[in-house]
Amino acid sequence: MNDERRGVLVVGHGSRREEANEDVRRVAEKIAERGNYPLVGAAFLEITSPNISEGFTQLVERGAQHITVHPYFLSPGRHTRGDIPVEVREAAAKHDRITYTITEPLTAHDLVIRASIERIREADGFGEGYANDVLHNEAKSGTVYLVGAGPGDPGLLTVRARDLLASCDLVVYDYLVNPELLRYSPSHAERIYVGKVGGGRQTPQSDINRTLIESALQGKSVVRLKGGDPFIFGRGGEECEALRGAGIAYEVVPGISSALAVPAYSGIPLTHRAVAGSVAIVTGARAVGEDRNESLAGVSQADTIVVLMGTGRLEEIAGELIKAGRTPDTPAAVIRWGTYEGQQTVTATLETIARESKNAGMRAPSVIVVGEVVRLRERLRWFEERGAATVFCEGSELGVLI
Helix, strand or coil, rough: CCCCHHHEEEEECCCCCCCHHHHHHHHHHHHHHHHHCCEEEEECCCCCCCEEHHHHHHHCCCCCCCCEEECCCCCCHHHHHHHHHHHHHHHHCCCCCEEEEEEECCCCCCCCCHHHHHHHHHCCCCCHHHHHHHHCCCCCCCCCEEECEECHHHHHHHHHHHHHHHHHCCECCCCCCCCCHHHHHHCCCEEEEECCCCCCCCCHHHHHHHHHHHHHHHHCCEEECEEECCCCCCCHHHHHHHHHHCCCHHHHCCCCCHHHHHHHHHCCCCCCCCCCCCEEEEEEEEEEEECCCHHHHHHHHCEEEEEECCHHHHHHHHHHHHHCCCCCCCCCEECCCCCCCEEEEEECCCCCCCHHHHHCCCCCCEEECHHHHHHHHHHHHHCCCHCCCCEEECCCCCCCCC
16 A cells, blocks of 8 residues: 555543643654654544544545554553544545554553553653653754764664754755655655766766755755764765855764775674784875875775775775885775665775776775774674675685675
């Protein structure tokens, strides 16, 4: 069933206290926003309106073909086991070819228990509580949030990033952002793609800055969603400067950088006792007027070197590191689409990594890792052991493609 044709009816008891009825309506609104459901309504068993039949009809008139009825009750009882099923069945009978399901009430769900514990702690004065934490994480109007989307796996998104996405008016996102993360944003939120693909489509940074500033001035809450971490080769600092110059409120929400997560998913620890005690993270991309070779020479003696955005210059990068003193047989790895199910890894040496990578068809987005820690992958590659196949590249004892 297409989500656009699926309705959700949140059913409360109904009360003479309007604050209780308003709470049910607010719950319906939050379910629509957080669950990204386009058709959600509230209804009541008694006292106030709409009743279940009226709420059911309203969703059908809005286009719903299947309606999930959610009793907003804590425990099972006469209402959830008797009254609601009877009224829902009668309401559905008034409409042709409309199907429905009824969920269980909240009961002793783990999240209900968690919320109850937080309420108890609030009363005991132990903290602001879970509800206040969620409120704190909601995006504020006129504010831009520079949010790290992490390396790709949606499970690596931070809780704060998720909550901001779920409550914002606008998402401005990059090429390296996993599209699945956009599902956290509410249905009413606007989405603007400003991707920059090496050798391909480029959105000028000035245009991005202008979009952020103008949207915030319109009173929108804006999530600027960036792959990895905003402050690690993400030009987050430049955007903060532009926002500050325009008098726009902003916050930075760190994300898990691909420089850290991608090697980890490939079974390569960046540091390891007696193997590597220092790490350097550099970019392989060239900016106008920059000499990238000088930066490589400056970090060449770090035990582990991580290069982002360098796949297109892999042969040159390997050559410069050898020229700067790294031995040709230094282990090296190229990891493409790290943390995704389609992750691929090629390992070889500095002398052969460019050739092996080319033979394997490796392209951006990829992360390059250089150093003795690459050898540890042979026994630490946990991610691929879940079922991916292994192919050995010819001509190198280290050369492995997964």
